[in-house]
Amino acid sequence: MDESKQPTPKPGVCIPWEEKKKELPPIQGNEAQFRQVWQEVDGMAYTYIWHLLVSF
Amino acid sequence: MSDKETLYQQRLKRYTTALRKGKPDCVPIRPFVAEFTAKYACMTCQEVSYDYRRAFEAALKCAADFDWDAVAASMVYVWTGLTHAVGLKYYGVPGIDIPADTGFQYREPPEDNAFMRSDEYEQLIADPTGFLFNVWLPRVSGDVSAAGQPVTFRSNLSFLKGGMAMMSYFHAFGPQIERLRRECGTVSAISGILKAPFDILADKLRGYLGLAMDLHERPGEVKRACEALMPHLLHVALSSADPARQVPIGLWMHRGCVPFISHDQFNSLYWPTLKPIIEELWRHGHQTMFYAEGRWLAHLDAFLELPEQSIVFHADQDDVFAVHKKIGHKFCISGGIPNYLLAYESPQAVRDFCKRVIDEVAFDGGYICDASAIMQNEVSIENIRAMTDYVRDYGQY
Numbered sequence: 210m211d212e213s214k215q216p217t218p219k220p221g222v223c224i225p226w227e228e229k230k231k232e233l234p235p236i237q238g239n240e241a242q243f244r245q246v247w248q249e250v251d252g253m254a255y256t257y258i259w260h261l262l263v264s265f
Numbered sequence: 266m267s268d269k270e271t272l273y274q275q276r277l278k279r280y281t282t283a284l285r286k287g288k289p290d291c292v293p294i295r296p297f298v299a300e301f302t303a304k305y306a307c308m309t310c311q312e313v314s315y316d317y318r319r320a321f322e323a324a325l326k327c328a329a330d331f332d333w334d335a336v337a338a339s340m341v342y343v344w345t346g347l348t349h350a351v352g353l354k355y356y357g358v359p360g361i362d363i364p365a366d367t368g369f370q371y372r373e374p375p376e377d378n379a380f381m382r383s384d385e386y387e388q389l390i391a392d393p394t395g396f397l398f399n400v401w402l403p404r405v406s407g408d409v410s411a412a413g414q415p416v417t418f419r420s421n422l423s424f425l426k427g428g429m430a431m432m433s434y435f436h437a438f439g440p441q442i443e444r445l446r447r448e449c450g451t452v453s454a455i456s457g458i459l460k461a462p463f464d465i466l467a468d469k470l471r472g473y474l475g476l477a478m479d480l481h482e483r484p485g486e487v488k489r490a491c492e493a494l495m496p497h498l499l500h501v502a503l504s505s506a507d508p509a510r511q512v513p514i515g516l517w518m519h520r521g522c523v524p525f526i527s528h529d530q531f532n533s534l535y536w537p538t539l540k541p542i543i544e545e546l547w548r549h550g551h552q553t554m555f556y557a558e559g560r561w562l563a564h565l566d567a568f569l570e571l572p573e574q575s576i577v578f579h580a581d582q583d584d585v586f587a588v589h590k591k592i593g594h595k596f597c598i599s600g601g602i603p604n605y606l607l608a609y610e611s612p613q614a615v616r617d618f619c620k621r622v623i624d625e626v627a628f629d630g631g632y633i634c635d636a637s638a639i640m641q642n643e644v645s646i647e648n649i650r651a652m653t654d655y656v657r658d659y660g661q662y
Binding site: 218219 | 342343344353393395397401402428435469497501
């Protein structure tokens with residue numbers, strides 16, 4: 210994957226769900242749940258790097 | 266309702282009334298005591314900075330023993346156990362790099378070896394989060410491998426230990442705030458963190474000297490970098506703010522004032538990339554505490570552009586009386602009790618100065634008592650007691 214071609218993630222996001230979804234086979238179940246949990250956990254990585262910068 | 270809960274409610278009302286420029290029953294006391302808590306609790310700076318649980322205990326002991334309305338859950342905010350786990354290089358850790366009873370220190374990067382190079386602005390602007398992970402972190406951490414370098418055990422551990430340590434630390438604040446309320450009847454004074462985009466560039470990326478050169482050689486890139494940081498810093502502030510919107514977000518102001526930068530640079534760069542963040546926070550119902558380290562008197566006219574009550578201005582080395590005259594009609598003022606007085610002068614000298622502040626600044630409400638700067642272990646316990654007792658006694662409205 211050419212990471213330099215990826216769009217700039219918005220605040221709160223490291224890897225957008227839309228990017229992750231492209232790596233997956235067609236979703237058979239409830240996509241909303243996949244999206245929500247992906248974004249929540251991804252947001253923790255965002256919190257990590259930005260708090261290292263701002264708080265520490 | 267328990268006695269402590271009754272006390273808590275009284276103090277919360279007193280503190281939040283003053284924050285909104287009102288006149289409570291008496292002058293609220295909100296001292297930002299950092300390494301002072303270690304001194305009072307008979308601990309070293311190493312103990313409270315390397316083990317946040319010790320820092321929490323020291324903060325609780327002070328809150329229990331002094332009649333303070335609000336305190337920070339822990340003002341020794343940087344947990345050096347975490348920074349060690351990540352491998353961060355820019356700290357002087359008490360007990361290792363500096364004496365065990367000296368407060369932790371930041372190390373300015375050398376001008377020729379800053380954490381971000383002068384030709385990397387476009388990379389930062391294009392993707393700030395990616396830049397932090399891929400470029401900045403490997404430089405500030407002695408353990409994290411740079412992109413293209415071999416993955417190492419230490420690099421993997423830095424992320425795992427750092428992430429888990431941060432989660433453990435942040436999750437400990439809720440119970441600490443609850444203990445302050447339940448055991449001491451004391452309010453947690455602030456919630457959330459903000460720094461100006463310019464300060465982030467100076468403190469953590471280019472270093473002050475590097476940025477000072479960039480302001481002359483590539484001012485356009487500096488401004489666009491500040492603009493690229495703005496939405497992220499807003500996000501950090503909003504996501505860490507008080508959901509009840511009672512206590513302010515802390516803005517820690519470092520080197521954005523004259524003479525660190527010129528008036529023109531303040532007006533064209535620092536302020537236009539900070540003001541919209543403050544306004545947006547206010548639109549969300551959050552006050553911001555301007556912890557104005559150094560002297561900011563030259564910029565008070567700019568701060569007057571902000572909506573009434575949207576900020577609390579904390580006076581450090583500024584003359585608190587002049588600050589009050591200039592912006593006291595619009596914003597709550599805190600601080601202004603000189604640290605040298607609290608550290609080296611007599612209790613009577615402390616009382617005399619507090620009397621003047623109450624008479625000339627706090628007389629009509631909208632003032633919160635605190636030292637000028639964060640109180641470290643040079644501050645005298647006797648003088649803190651004198652300040653507390655005097656303001657509680659003479660500061661009744």
